[in-house]
Amino acid sequence: MGMDPKNPVSLLVPLIGIALILAAVWLTGGARRARIDRALVLARLSEDLPDFAAAEIVIDADAATALAAGANGSFALVFAAGDKVVVRALERRELRRVKVAGDLLEIDTSAFTHGRFALALPGAAAAWARRLAAPERVA
Amino acid sequence: MTLEPQLANPVELAIPAFIVLVLLEITVAKRRRKAAYELRDTAASLAMGLGNLAIGLAAGAVAYLALNGVYQFRLASLGYAWWSFILILFAEDLTYYWFHRLSHRCRFWWAAHVNHHSSQHYNLSTALRQTWTGGLFDWVLWLPLALIGFPPALIVFQKGVSLVYQFWIHTETIGRLPRWVEAVMNTPSHHRVHHATNPRYLDRNYAGIFIIWDRLFGSFVAEAPEDPCRYGIVKNIGSFNPLRIALHEWVAIAQDVTAAANWRERLIYLLGQPGRCFDFSRQTTDEIRAAWRARGLAVSAPADHFRAGT
Incomplete structure (x- = not known):
């Protein structure tokens, strides 16, 4: 037919x-949705961004998004997309806005596909926002 | 014999079979406890397939007119003899190979094709994640077949046959097939490689029906059990919105062209290899593979040195 x-x-x-x-x-x-933990973040960073050496990792309260700081001042995002995980180098030129609302760290990027991230980081949101906004950060 | 048969559209005929086979794969995956399907990913793939079908009705008419226009200047009249069906099988498949290779090596063409690779899953629904924009222009590569003398209806028919063939190879449910099949035909194993982002697999196995073209033109890589395929694209999109899936690379091209310093850069952003840039913010597949090989050599170098010394 x-x-x-x-x-x-x-x-x-x-x-x-x-x-x-x-x-x-x-x-x-x-x-279903992927749940992000430290081991998963490290594994995916080594696969997708092999030159990125993670110095510090923070995972949001619902285990959906992680933010990693590199040894050289760069940053990367690791986030769940359905039951899979996506890795993004957080380029400085892509960063539009970083905002803190209580424990929520909001990152707005210019990426057309998945540009907005909101991480629930109790007690740590403001500190990570300051780090992201730091002028000495190397993209 | 030069009958003018009323050739059916193989894709339309195959739609019920596509549905049944997807349902079967879901069942098999569940029994094997494999997470083959995810709801939003599947919905996005099906929406892309439906959109492609709708856009194809309009774009197909333009393509058919163009094929007929060129056919008026044909070098020979190959007609619908039985051997024409054999010839078009290989001629169309060779055309598809080069179309597919171009679609991975030139960013303008990649922008239309990338959506097919945008799922991080690999299942039969991925086969339906078809382009929304490619049908507007990709038919130009099939015009030489009409110029040679293949009737436009035969070309369109064979394109449909190729698309239907390529449906069943989008699966992890089937492992390796007998050696002679793997040697000649495009198989699930060969096409898993094509959809993988592991550096060794990037931009390989462009075949449609016959894998012989990849073997002939040096783009073949076999699936390696020690390097399981990771599916998707180098920069996965993390979106299930069909519009974003269909248009994201076009938007990226527009952003790059707008920000480019001069016309040379603009041209390279449009027609260069995907990933090519001037600020070291991303890499082409060749650069990714070279870096991967360099890392591999760096890791293996001490062992090689030790062996050489003993």
């Missing part, structure tokens, strides 16, 4: 298929 724009039944096939597939993924436990 081919897809014919004039035949609504043929157009329904992909839509019903999509619904069935998503239902099957959900029913088999597909709605």
